[in-house]
Amino acid sequence: MTTELTVLTLAALLQCLQFAAYSIAGNRQVGSKVAMGPRDTPVHLTGAAGRLQRALNNHFEALILFTIAVVVVTLSDQSTALTQTCAWLYLAARIAYVPAYVSGIPGLRSAIWLIGFGATFVMFIGALV
Amino acid sequence: MGTELNILALYGLLVVVIVVLQVLAAMGQVGLGALLSPRDDAAPLTGVAGRLERALQNSVVAMALFGPAVLILAFNGTTTGATLLAAQAFLIARVLYVAAYAAGIPFVRTLIWAVGIGATAFLYYACFAAAPPAA
Numbered sequence A: 001m002t003t004e005l006t007v008l009t010l011a012a013l014l015q016c017l018q019f020a021a022y023s024i025a026g027n028r029q030v031g032s033k034v035a036m037g038p039r040d041t042p043v044h045l046t047g048a049a050g051r052l053q054r055a056l057n058n059h060f061e062a063l064i065l066f067t068i069a070v071v072v073v074t075l076s077d078q079s080t081a082l083t084q085t086c087a088w089l090y091l092a093a094r095i096a097y098v099p100a101y102v103s104g105i106p107g108l109r110s111a112i113w114l115i116g117f118g119a120t121f122v123m124f125i126g127a128l129v
Numbered sequence B: 001m002g003t004e005l006n007i008l009a010l011y012g013l014l015v016v017v018i019v020v021l022q023v024l025a026a027m028g029q030v031g032l033g034a035l036l037s038p039r040d041d042a043a044p045l046t047g048v049a050g051r052l053e054r055a056l057q058n059s060v061v062a063m064a065l066f067g068p069a070v071l072i073l074a075f076n077g078t079t080t081g082a083t084l085l086a087a088q089a090f091l092i093a094r095v096l097y098v099a100a101y102a103a104g105i106p107f108v109r110t111l112i113w114a115v116g117i118g119a120t121a122f123l124y125y126a127c128f129a130a131a132p133p134a135a
Helices: A003-030 A032-036 A047-075 A081-103 A108-128 B004-030 B032-036 B047-076 B081-103 B108-129
Strands: none
Touching (some): A003 A032, A003 A047, A003 A081, A047 A081, A047 A108, A047 B004, A047 B047, A081 A108, A108 B004, A108 B032, B004 B047, B004 B081, B047 B081, B047 B108, B081 B108
């Protein structure tokens, strides 16, 4: 297994944890009856629960880009020290992103997001050159 | 445009570009401060910023479908001239899709979208139609 694939697995585990955190916070806010209902009326989470929900959705988007970068790099045998470092950087940024979002500190979350996004971008370039 | 895998990497780059464009458009509309905030009471984006947001969401869905098809073909070594052509058509259609969405051109956007999903569907068909890889 390449380093990138190991990191991808860890990133997927992170998403499982993020889902659990969001689910627990959401259930505590609106109650399990609403959470398990058909949600015909949109449920609007506020505070930390809303932030965890948006962090989860953002990571789905980031993860699909990262997954493609990892698989393209791995399948085309182009794993280098650079792509491996980028993969670890991505994971570190996405872990830090969650508390940064919940804290609500303006700018911090966006700066951390940019690190993960940039790492993914460099992996695509690494796969193409 | 090389191989299907190359096109997949290029499509990943396209999505990166859409993200950047969407952020810039949203920044122009609500300001950097609102984007940097935790967005607890964010108002929906309108105009081009909203269109780019929807185009991005659609592009992510398209990538979730296109990615596995290319990876299956590449992994099994069952790519053909036709699958390369379909992947190229997909990439071109998705570039045009974003432009058509941002420009607000109705109907044509949907036709372009159909080219992309059609090309993706063909790739899945090719996954099954190809001879199984040697064990």
